[in-house]
């Protein structure tokens with residue numbers, strides 16, 4: 572059977588492409604293996620960096636969406652952002668101003684699978700639970716190989732995730748397409764601050780979730796957020812190691828909270844998920860920052876290895892800047908600790924890909940995930956990535 576569009580992957584970026592493609596297009600989706608497999612960061616056990624299977628990491632993400640104004644490197648136009656956001660969160664869309672810096676924390680993160688099920692009912696679409704092993708140009712279109720069979724289409728959209736797309740493209744076109752690195756956000760605790768003007772979180776709750784204003788960060792190239800510090804967490808570094816669980820999928824967080832209940836941790840969890848009880852005497856101040864080339868990448872094995880010297884150089888810079896910006900800050904004495912943001916990106920060398928005819932205007936091979944994103948700024952990038960993918964698909968002729 573001939574398809575107009577083949578989408579490789581079934582995570583958030585793939586879903587955005589499918590939502591954007593015109594109704595008349597015949598679409599084939601390769602969702603990844605039928606038995607999903609979670610891959611963890613090599614150096615931090617329990618923290619997922621990839622899910623090979625239907626829905627990808629979209630099955631696990633927390634769903635935090637920054638407004639375009641909160642994203643320094645703005646890859647989402649305000650109007651497009653608002654239009655796509657309203658499809659998922661109609662109530663919050665009425666209140667979220669794209670021009671004001673804000674983080675939206677949803678009650679229910681966007682999970683790809685129910686949206687795929689809806690699309691299957693309303694569109695000419697086939698979803699195959701299989702891995703694509705190679706991709707190539709074919710005449711005026713492109714083709715993919717999966718389970719020993721070849722499938723052709725006018726266009727192929729690579730949405731296999733930062734690691735999956737790097738593996739597929741280097742296997743198909745050569746190692747020179749890889750940057751050799753993976754970039755990511757990391758999250759660090761800067762220390763404790765007193766409740767005073769400018770340090771307490773400003774939270775507005777609604778039907779779909781809550782909206783929080785990030786702290787003004789002056790010249791600091793990081794997203795600063797304060798979270799209520801209660802019980803053991805109100806002591807400097809009191810909960811710093813235990814709070815690493817907030818980097819895990821929600822189910823794992825709940826499991827750990829049930830196993831070893833800790834009032835400080837429960838208080839922060841209630842704030843993180845629902846924006847509850849924002850007023851406290853003291854706050855833990857956290858920074859999320861982008862670390863370019865934080866890990867080395869062996870694309871064929873999808874093995875990533877942390878580069879501590881690169882990570883600490885970036886986090887130390889933010890710690891120093893924060894100490895002069897927030898006079899009441901009692902700085903953390905654990906500068907060695909960080910949590911990976913799980914916002915993997917920049918694994919494909921965009922210049923090399925374009926030289927190979929991939930991802931350029933009119934190319935039948937499109938790159939629509941974070942493998943080619945570069946300056947994502949310090950805020951969560953995934954919804955911005957979806958907006959770009961959605962737009963690419965809507966405007967592709």
Ligand SMILES: Cc1cc2nc3c(=O)[nH]c(=O)nc-3n(C[C@H](O)[C@H](O)[C@H](O)COP(=O)(O)OP(=O)(O)OC[C@H]3O[C@@H](n4cnc5c(N)ncnc54)[C@H](O)[C@@H]3O)c2cc1C
Pocket residue numbers: 579580581582583584585601602603604619620621622623624625626627628629631632633634635636701702703704730731732733735736739818819820821912913914915940941951952953954
């Ligand atoms: C616990 C957690 C919390 C997070 N919280 C946030 C957050 O709050 N905000 C935010 O912005 N981001 C967050 N993220 C990051 C976010 O989940 C990812 O950025 C996003 O899901 C990536 O989507 P993707 O579709 O590009 O890639 P992926 O989710 O990695 O999907 C890749 C897809 O490609 C498929 N695939 C791979 N290789 C092949 C192949 N060869 N053939 C066929 N299919 C293939 C896989 O099966 C999968 O379906 C979080 C992540 C985690 C794990």
